Amino acid sequence: MNKLLNLNLWRGYLAVALFAMAALSCTNHTKPNKETIAKKPNVVIILADDLGWGDVGFNGCTDIPTPNLDALASDGVIFTSGYASHSYCGPSRSGLLTGKYQARFGCGNNLSKDLDGPQGLPTNETFISNVLKEDGYNTCAIGKWHLGDSIQFWPTQRGFDDWYGFTGGARNYWGQSWDKKSLPWHLIRRNGEPVPLEEQGYLTDDFTNEAINYIDDYTKSDKPFFMYLAYNAPHAPIQATKEYLNKTEHIENGKRAAYGGLVVGMDEGIGKVIAKLKEAGEYENTLFFFYSDNGGHGSGTRQEPYRGRKGNLFEGGIRVPFLMTWPAGLKGGKQYHKPIVAYDIFTTILGATQINYSKSADLDGTNLLPYVKGKVNNEPHDKIFWRYSDGLGYAVRKGDYKLVKEEVRQELFLFNMKTDSLEQFNLAAAMPEKLNELKADYTEWNKGNINNLWPDAHPEHVYKEKAIRERAIKAACGGENKKPNQY
Structure with missing residues (x-):
């Protein structure tokens, strides 16, 4: 009898424990709780390509709809004097991912298709992905790379566990290559292996879907993640789906309307990524950065009221749409007016994740968190x-x-x-x-x-x-x- 009583008690305890575990598992990926918010934040860098300063609603654009970016901006901080580190693509990305002036290591221009032999960002330079991976983060790169085409320069050799994208500076949005000489630059690869054309659609949508799928996979892991989502939109060629062009049909200037379709496609993709993060209960504790690698390319873009465009160093070439959002760690609805620059992203990530990086003194950026929280009032940079x-x-x-x-x-x-x-x-x-x-x-x-x-x-x-x-x-x-x- 005592044995039966003990067995029944044991079964009761087991039932309670299993119920508690089930209840806990149901809440792990629904909405953020205190435990979720207490863990290290996920980090998402979303990079636009050749987006003009005046091409987003949060900077006053009224003709191209960007409701998802505007909502992300309202949850965070808009940098009205946010600068890219360079006035064109490849060097700008070099500065972003290393947190250093790219001129310090010889990457102050785009790669050349006319040279024999490997070209790429020197392999002895440390990327933010290397640092986060070493700290236990899952890491992925999606989209345009433009930092080296040979294997030793690929994302999978630079601290990224997963990679989906192409290595060159631009490509057709419909899966077609421009010429045989450029083919390796334009191949869409997944972790180095070419993706068959029949598995590709409109490139902006492909990058969005890959990001969504990655988030689905991430929820099976207890580790935080770092996602580098580098859209090649709205870089040339100017190609968009009819669905996205319908959203800009009110624009009478044909170049502006066509270009706007690329921006709409990117904005809607960003909205889907954010919706997936909210569904997974990860939005609140995700640190977002969004900005453009340089100013607009001039074909339908708008840099106004600033002078110049991509390729020169007047404000229109380097002052870009720039925001930071972290709902769990930073009060939103703010604008910050003092000059900041893309190098600051690396250092700010270190501050948010509380990573003690041994080479932090070698970085050129500033942790922006104390500045945007009002704890520090001086200029983030004496000189840029x-x-x-x-x-x-x-x-x-x-x-x-x-x-x-x-x-x-x-x-x-x-x-x-x-x-x-x-x-x-x-x-x-x-x-x-x-x-x-x-x-x-x-x-x-x-x-x-x-x-x-x-x-x-x-x-x-x-x-x-x-x-x-x-x-x-x-x-x-x-x-x-x-x-x-x-x-």
């Missing part, structure tokens, strides 16, 4: 530098002033960014001492840099743009000194 083509063009932002050497204009510019953020009034002649001060700052900083590891194709584009500009100006004033009978 940019350089392309080994100094053919460069810029310095120091306090209220900005120095620009832009090859497309072949002159030095000095602007007071506090009173002239649109860069309309050149103070170089009026303030020679300030001009020389910033030139000396650049010269001193540049001593720690090296020449680029491969030739830069960018000057060709600069000179072409310069020639087009000069022809237009000359044509506009060509009749000024002619007599009436000469027309």
Whole structure:
């Protein structure tokens, strides 16, 4: 009898324990609880490609709908003076993922298709993915890479457990390659293996679906994850589905409407990724960054009110849509107006995850969390530098002033960014001492840099743009000194 009683008691205890375990398992991936929020945050970097400053609603865009990005921004902090680390694609990504000025390790220009032998970001440089993986994170890279095509430079060799995307700088959105020479750059690969064309659709949707599937797989693990979701939208070629183009059919300018379709596709994809994170109970404890690798490419993009575009160092080439959101760790609904730069993402991730990185002193970024929380009131950076083509063009932002050497204009510019953020009034002649001060700052900083590891194709584009500009100006004033009978 006692044995039976003991057995029944044991069964009762077991039932209670199993019920408790079942109840716990039901809540693990529904909504965040105290235990979920207490663990290290997931980290998601979403990168747009050639997106103009004025092409998102949270920066005032009214014609291209970006409701999902706008909602993400309202939950976080909008950086109104957020800068890319470079004015074009590959170097910008080098700075982002290493947290360092890319000129320090020779990656200040895009890879060249015309050179034999391997090219890529030096393998002795540490990526944020390396650091997070070593700390126990699951890591994945999805989308455009543009940091090396040979195997030793692939994401799977740079701290990413999983990879879906292509290694080049641009590609067709419908799975077609432009030419045989570029084929390796354009192949869609999953962990290095080519993905058959029949398994591909519209590229932006493919990247979104891959991210959603990864989140589904992640919920089976107790480890936090890091996702680098690098859309190649809205980079050329300008290709979008009819579904997305229907959302921009009210735009009369054809180039703007077509370009807007790419932005809509990316925004809707981001909305699906966020919805999946909410469904999995992971949204609250995910640290998001969204920004563009550089300014808009000019075909339907809008950098206004800023001067310039992708490829130059006026504000339109480097000031980009930029936000940070972390619902569990950061109060939303804010704007931060002091200059910050993409290098800060690496250092801010270290702060949020409380990782003690042994090489943190070698980074060029700043942990932004104390600044956006109002605990630190000074400027995140005393100076910010940019350089392309080994100094053919460069810029310095120091306090209220900005120095620009832009090859497309072949002159030095000095602007007071506090009173002239649109860069309309050149103070170089009026303030020679300030001009020389910033030139000396650049010269001193540049001593720690090296020449680029491969030739830069960018000057060709600069000179072409310069020639087009000069022809237009000359044509506009060509009749000024002619007599009436000469027309």
